[in-house]
Amino acid sequence: MVDIHCHILPALDDGARDEAISIEMARMAREDGITHVVATPHSNYQYAFDPEVNRDKRDALQKLIGDSPVLLLGCDFHLSYENLEDIRTDPGRYTINGLQYLLVEFADSGVPPSMDQIFFDLISRKLVPIITHPERNPLLSRDLNLLQKWIGAGCFLQVTAGSFLGRFGKHAEKFSMSLLKHNMIHFIASDAHDTVSRPLQLAEARRVIAEAAGEETANALSEANPRATIEGRALPWRPELLPIVQERKWFSFRG
Numbered sequence: 001m002v003d004i005h006c007h008i009l010p011a012l013d014d015g016a017r018d019e020a021i022s023i024e025m026a027r028m029a030r031e032d033g034i035t036h037v038v039a040t041p042h043s044n045y046q047y048a049f050d051p052e053v054n055r056d057k058r059d060a061l062q063k064l065i066g067d068s069p070v071l072l073l074g075c076d077f078h079l080s081y082e083n084l085e086d087i088r089t090d091p092g093r094y095t096i097n098g099l100q101y102l103l104v105e106f107a108d109s110g111v112p113p114s115m116d117q118i119f120f121d122l123i124s125r126k127l128v129p130i131i132t133h134p135e136r137n138p139l140l141s142r143d144l145n146l147l148q149k150w151i152g153a154g155c156f157l158q159v160t161a162g163s164f165l166g167r168f169g170k171h172a173e174k175f176s177m178s179l180l181k182h183n184m185i186h187f188i189a190s191d192a193h194d195t196v197s198r199p200l201q202l203a204e205a206r207r208v209i210a211e212a213a214g215e216e217t218a219n220a221l222s223e224a225n226p227r228a229t230i231e232g233r234a235l236p237w238r239p240e241l242l243p244i245v246q247e248r249k250w251f252s253f254r255g
């Protein structure tokens with residue numbers, strides 16, 4: 001499996017506190033069956049983002065853990081004005097493995113009114129936005145229609161593996177299942193921050209997905225699509241979206 005979103009690099013943001021934690025996270029990933037990990041430090045108002053520092057930390061950690069898992073670089077790209085301006089000049093600073101895919105993180109507080117235009121701008125510059133964990137966002141996790149519109153425009157969705165295991169509450173778990181039933185998820189990722197509450201593991205969520213949606217889907221979300229992303233290929237798994245009207249019969253937003 002390939003994990004495209006995690007905070008494994010030490011002492012950079014709210015992820016791994018020190019090298020010992022990073023090494024333990026890498027060990028857990030290896031045992032879980034993860035071969036490649038994209039280290040995606042935050043770039044937001046709280047944490048500065050410096051690709052040179054990230055590269056040095058990645059190289060140092062790779063030396064410490066050996067060949068597996070392979071560590072690549074990306075960014076947990078917050079939708080700030082500064083980030084959106086900066087990515088115009090040098091997108092490779094932020095994209096996954098310096099290629100075309102970009103994690104995009106929304107604030108909990110609101111969706112920018114110009115969001116359609118922002119996605120259009122990114123896509124017209126040959127970048128491919130991957131919206132991170134909509135199931136954990138208070139606004140996005142109530143709007144399947146909005147998310148379907150953005151998928152139709154060329155975005156993809158990444159759900160946090162722990163959401164399928166109830167680690168982010170009942171609503172996130174139900175909404176993740178709802179996204180899955182509508183063929184709206186393209187990736188699961190750990191978004192790991194530590195070894196305990198937010199571990200670098202995908203296998204358990206993969207099993208839940210296989211039970212709910214079949215082995216082919218579970219493989220696509222944890223292996224085929226994320227591997228295409230780190231290699232800069234088109235996603236092999238882009239199923240047709242299912243109409244939302246069907247879902248309302250069994251999904252309740254009250255959960």
Ligand SMILES: [Fe+2]
Nearest residue numbers: 005006076191
């Ligand atoms: Fe993250």
